[in-house]
Amino acid sequence: MAPSMEQVVPESVVQTTEHIQEKLGAIGLGNNTTEEPKPAEKVEEAPAVQAPAVEAPAAQAAPVEEAVKPAAVAASNYIKAPLKLSGAIDSWKNFDVTPVIGREYADVDLAAVLSAENSDELLRDLAITISQRGVVFFRAQDNLTDDLQKVLAQRLGELSGKPATSKLHIHPVANAGREHGGKDDEISVISSEQAKKIYINSKSKLYAQGVKKQNGKVGWHSDITFEPIPSDYSILRLVQLPSTGGDTLWASGYELYDRISEPYQKFLETLTATYAQPGFNEAAERNGFKIFSGERGAPENVGELLEAIHPVIRTNPVTGWKSVFAVGQHVAKINDVTELESEALLAWFVRLLVDNHDLQVRHKWKTPNDLAIWDNRSVYHAATPDYLDGNYGERKGNRAVSLGERPYLDPASVSRTDALAAERAATA
Template sequence: MKTTSMERTFICIPNVGESGYPRLYSGARELRKQSDFVPESEPYTVCSVHPLTPLIGAVVEGVDLREVDDAVHAELHRALLEWKVLFFRDQLLDGPEHIALARRWGNIEVNDFFPNGDVQAISRLAKGPKSIGQENMWHSDTSFRRDPSKVSILRAIDVPATGGDTMWADMAAAYDNLPGSVKEQIDGLKAIHTFTKSWGLTMAPEQVAAIAEIHPPIAHPVVRTHPETGRKLLYVNEPFTTEIVGLPRNEGDELLDYLMFQARVPEYQVRFRWEPGSVAIWDNQATQHYAINDYYPQRRVMERVTVAGDQPF
């Protein structure tokens, strides 16, 4: 056992290789929900916000996402920075309205890998009964871009009778709970992100080469800073992060494996059960998500719009 400066006791189960990184530990974790700039006592007046966990995720009521004006958007954005992912039920968005809602947060990002829905720039994720979902890895959308997604908005079109939930993890909490020695080790480090680790495996070599001209491997900070809240966020993920710059490969792989494991801690997570008309809006800078693949051969159809962000710093 070893104790950090926060007086936590770690129980290693087991270590990664010979690195000594504790995979899991029991006991208290620091779960700091609030963004520093949002006063704890400030109420929501335009909509009703109902938390699903003490840390991450809230259901929002009293809002028609087809009619979001400046006042509603301001409150939704504040709730998004506070809770990191917002959930809505019984929404009747069509494609153009989905796009219009996303534009409230910025410029639309066109995905190079998903087929389009009925409207350009809407990614359609349709699975079953002849195809199996492959999004069941903890990830941050488009981290392989120079300017990864800022906000993602996903709406349910057709959902299975059982299964098909999605989970989100708060990567500020994942960073906060790292041992102090690990924080010191990763301060200032960068990691390489590329689409070839995941999407590239399904492509012909010429396709990979063509897309690599648009999206070459990019180095992002291992710990990024949220551009609005200033929170430090652990920023590596399984399908897109390949190596840590400047470390020997074996050492870097062990550290990367340990860091990516942090999204799997249940205290940092929220789980959402989809219904037709459900919508989720999440801060892609502050979270990772995981689409649970437990519904095959049932059908699951979702449509997603992402908003372009800035280069992580």
């Protein structure tokens, strides 16, 4: 049985953006112990992480010392029985895109679902389905406004049991303060033009590829895992499509866990990681603005230090299934192991992901207002920037990100494979 996550001993770490690019993101892990939890240590001043004082260019920014936000959490606060489907959306026409991940619904108007008399029942079953399938797709949601998209994101989280203090995330960079950021801080505008300006044209190290693009795997991530309270559900609605390209890929963290041998599973369940994204601070500094340091959708998500400690293997509270969480560009290191061991583990996770395309699903956006909803606790995703080097037009979408619970590992949780096998046996 894996030890409780409530006894995590946090270890702060500062990573440069060069390390993110080379090592697939910012990652850190820490073992659970049987000692009393120690208070969070102070992080030393790190220029690559700090945002500049743009209002006074000639002056040095005051040193910022913020404590890393640990993921130590009383497991009893969140551990619960998996949610069960009621059958409320069984009549919705759909097909599974792959055996492992992805489901597409046809002829469903989500705006109408939100106003239905039994909307709570419908949305609760939709949330459970998203958590089970990882990501679901809807076409041409022309009636879904930004405000309704926000309502949908929040209700999916609420109806599946997220904490009352968890609202919608405000992105530290992609918010209303940017030129292409829209008017609503709770809607992140995913814009190829904004990406070019903030990351590419300014030669941001976060997205630098060098002379030849040979490392597309660095794009894989789960949304905002650098926050103490990361996301449960994200909703992306593309409003403008390039003439070709721009697909998005998702991969199953459940399946990644299932493909690891049992001894390694047990070992990984004892570890935590440091999740961080100093690349956003670096991009802000290069472009002369400050990241959003106020409350970003939850009381715990504040400050300029985008860093937190979470388990390597986490439990999805909706399904009760285990998933590899420490994957992608927002992971800095595995805690309490050597640097070489951390790098090897993180590279191995990504290698498992990219070497096994049968745990992935690739989605082609066809029409404006096509929409995807996914569970960040159990999947990773990556956009395909193949349209950027030509005259294929802009790719632009509006994303609402619901915040969930502090990540934890429930020792009683099981793998997806074991859960489905038990379900089949029970109905045989």
